[in-house]
Amino acid sequence: MGSEGRHWPLPEDAPAFADLSRCVHCGLCVTACPTYVVTGREAESPRGRLYLARAVSEGRIGLTEAVEAHWDLCLQCRACEAVCPSGVPYGRIMEHVRAQVAAAPAKGRFARRLRRLVLRNLVARPGVLAAAVAPVRWFAGSRTRRLAVKAGLLRLPSMVGRLEKQLPHAPGRPLRAGDALPEVEAASSRAVLFTGCVMGELFGNVHRATARVLARAGIQALAAPGQVCCGALSAHDGDLAFARGLARRNIEALELVGEDPIIVDAAGCGAALKEYEQLLAGDREYAVRARAFAARVRDASEFVAELPMKVPARLGARVTYQDPCHLAHAQRIREAPRRLLAGIDGCTLVETVASDLCCGAAGTYGLLQPAMSAALRARKAAAFHRVRPDAVATANPGCQMQYEAAVREAGLSARVVHVMELLDEAQARAGG
Ligand code: SF4
Ligand code: SF4
Numbered sequence: 001m002g003s004e005g006r007h008w009p010l011p012e013d014a015p016a017f018a019d020l021s022r023c024v025h026c027g028l029c030v031t032a033c034p035t036y037v038v039t040g041r042e043a044e045s046p047r048g049r050l051y052l053a054r055a056v057s058e059g060r061i062g063l064t065e066a067v068e069a070h071w072d073l074c075l076q077c078r079a080c081e082a083v084c085p086s087g088v089p090y091g092r093i094m095e096h097v098r099a100q101v102a103a104a105p106a107k108g109r110f111a112r113r114l115r116r117l118v119l120r121n122l123v124a125r126p127g128v129l130a131a132a133v134a135p136v137r138w139f140a141g142s143r144t145r146r147l148a149v150k151a152g153l154l155r156l157p158s159m160v161g162r163l164e165k166q167l168p169h170a171p172g173r174p175l176r177a178g179d180a181l182p183e184v185e186a187a188s189s190r191a192v193l194f195t196g197c198v199m200g201e202l203f204g205n206v207h208r209a210t211a212r213v214l215a216r217a218g219i220q221a222l223a224a225p226g227q228v229c230c231g232a233l234s235a236h237d238g239d240l241a242f243a244r245g246l247a248r249r250n251i252e253a254l255e256l257v258g259e260d261p262i263i264v265d266a267a268g269c270g271a272a273l274k275e276y277e278q279l280l281a282g283d284r285e286y287a288v289r290a291r292a293f294a295a296r297v298r299d300a301s302e303f304v305a306e307l308p309m310k311v312p313a314r315l316g317a318r319v320t321y322q323d324p325c326h327l328a329h330a331q332r333i334r335e336a337p338r339r340l341l342a343g344i345d346g347c348t349l350v351e352t353v354a355s356d357l358c359c360g361a362a363g364t365y366g367l368l369q370p371a372m373s374a375a376l377r378a379r380k381a382a383a384f385h386r387v388r389p390d391a392v393a394t395a396n397p398g399c400q401m402q403y404e405a406a407v408r409e410a411g412l413s414a415r416v417v418h419v420m421e422l423l424d425e426a427q428a429r430a431g432g
Contacts (some may be wrong), residue, residue, distance in 0.1 A: 029080035046080035098238025172205035178225035226253030313426035324396035
């Protein structure tokens, strides 16, 4: 941190001036930015947001509500980072900027505090989260939901209606840290399955599909005990101290099971786990351990696509794949999921326009910025309407939920699935 850090309310977590000064204002990132695409405004572009951050850092402007509003609208999708020729670490900068906003004595502080309270005491506490999600999971697959939708009861209160549209239709049983997975006979190796927080509660069926795909390749998946939320939501919210605490707990828990690869089927979690080294760079005790941990982390599609053993898979369907931002932009993985889908006998992969443009889910963003989230979802709905797929495949729980709503908005009956679910189903059909 340079002397410019003094202009921020939380100098110890100020965005590094060296990071900010890497931007040469070339503008190559601007049209990749979803908020710029929707608004056409420079202040809602990465270059604009970086300019504001640098101006605050140098004390030329204050941390006003207007400035904060431009940062708040950022989805942290990191599309800008992926195209930037100067290597501006935008994701890291924005996490540190959000830490400053959270510490600033501005209006809206109550809402920020409430959000932090929820992330710390609900999302990151497995027992509390399980109790909170249980009724949601019940409702998602219930007759009550179908009747309420049919009767139009969920059209009135907008937030409830919005959330209902996003719920998966058959969430299945949860899969949590420490849960047993079927034993693989004569397994040749082992892999840790990262269970996550909401992912394990609402998308246990995706975890089980991933475990079955691994099992067919002779790999025993293990939902290792002691693992907790990856901390991505807290880090994106600027609660870096809390995110670091979760990172330390995950490192400790997963060190105990040896050096097996850590397989992640939620793109947001995968990106966060791979960046633990960066998150804990200032921690003398954990920095080296974080590097070793991050080296074990693999996205499920990345890992499966590289397995030498190819399992037959068959499924007659037109499938479109939509890149989760934290897979395409943060982890730079675009080909592996497409290769897996294209390798399924009978599967026709249809591309939409802007498959890598953020869907507007972005963790808690849909709740905080409903208008921008809806505008981005509408673009996806229009894209789906044009290609009329049988299934929309992706690799992140938030995106899956957003696509459930987009498919309905497009008036289609396409299924929304994780790549691993589709692969598992296709392998099972082919007799695997
Ligand atoms: S962030 Fe990168 S791409 Fe965007 S204006 Fe700055 S240097 Fe150019
Ligand atoms: S992270 Fe996404 S929304 Fe934010 S500035 Fe970059 S491209 Fe735009």
